[in-house]
Amino acid sequence: MNNILSEEVLNVTDFTTSRQLTLWKREDLQSPQLDDVAEEVPVALVYNGISHVVMMASPKDLTHFAMGFSLSEGIIDSxxxxxxxxxxxxxxxLEVQIDLSSRRFMGLKARRRALAGRTGCGVCGVEQLNDIGKPVQPLPFSQTFNLGNLDRALKHLNDFQPTGKLTGCTHAAAWVMPSGELAGGHEDVGRHVALDKLLGRRATEGEEWRQGAALVSSRASYEMVQKSAMCGVEILFAVSAATTLAVEVAERCNLTLVGFCKPGRATIYTHPQRLISD
Structure with a gap:
């Protein structure tokens, strides 16, 4: 199998399709014209020959997605x-064929679920309500973040959405360094998948990715909080709002959750002690 760090190197246009569309503007129905539409494909994660989950996703950065999903769902610890x-x-x-350690594969078979999701849905396929929510070790309070540096990150978030710029149809997740610089980011038609791609990337990067925060272009659902906490992320910034369950999970696992992130303002939902301001 290929090394886990290998990436699919493709042009951004490989993730879009040109289709004939009709544009309506007030009092003017224009002639059909070609426009770009984001690709969305079923992606199966296959562990040691056994298909575990099928998610709808953008067909790029899939090794990072598989790594992030495996970590954020507790399939692996490392x-x-x-x-x-x-x-x-x-x-x-597409299939991501994953060579998993024997010990982890035995554990996976014991808890296996068939999860055929809508676009990046983290709950689809769960059989019982009790299965929603995984035990998460409370996070340490090992770092702080200066909110004055968040503006720089917000300004450049869409740099990691080349497909989104063409189609208006993707979410982004990026890693924000304490300085506000974005170390890297990923996009996907599914917000959970975009975050998993980022978490998988972070797990295979160096120490410089240990400090900082995750920034997502979407709302913050409880699954996104839980995935972040499972991967040791202490701070999650969201451009949009957070749900009540997301706030409850963040409070319980010591994650600093911040929503409505805009230049010069933000709403801090939980654990503000990690945040400082100029």
Missing amino acids: PREIYGMDVVPSCNG
């Missing part, structure tokens, strides 16, 4: 427990 990955076409979409 990237070292995945020995390799291959992204291969299947009859209806």
Whole structure:
């Protein structure tokens, strides 16, 4: 299998399709014209030959997605427990074939669920309400973030949405350094998938990715809070709002949750002690 750090190197236009559309503007129905539409494909994560989950996703950065999903769903505790990955076409979409350690594969079989999701839905396929919410070790309070540096990150977030710029159809998730610089980011038609891609990338990067925060272009749902906490992320910034369950989970697991992030303002939902201001 390929090394887990290998990436699919493709042009941004490989993730869009040109279609003939009709644009309406007030009092003017224009002639059909070509425009770009974001690709959305079924992506199956296959562990040691067994398909575990199918998610709808943008067909890029899929090894990062598989790594992030495996960590944020508690399938593995460390990237070292995945020995390799291959992204291969299947009859209806794509498969990420994952070589998982024997110990982790035994645990996966014991709790396996068939999760055929809508676009990046983190709950689809869960059989019982009790299955919603995983035990998360409370996060330490090991870092702070100066909110004055957030403006720089917000200004450049869409730099990591090349497909979104063409189609207006993707979410972004990026890693914000304490300085406000964005170390890297990923996009996807599904907000949970975009975050998983970021978490998978972070797990395979160096120490410089240990400090900082996650920034997402969407709202903050409880799944996104839980995924972040499972991967040791202490601070989550969201451009839009947070749900009540997201706030409750963030409070319980010691995650600093911040929503409505705009230049010069933000709403701090939980654990403000990590945040400082100029």
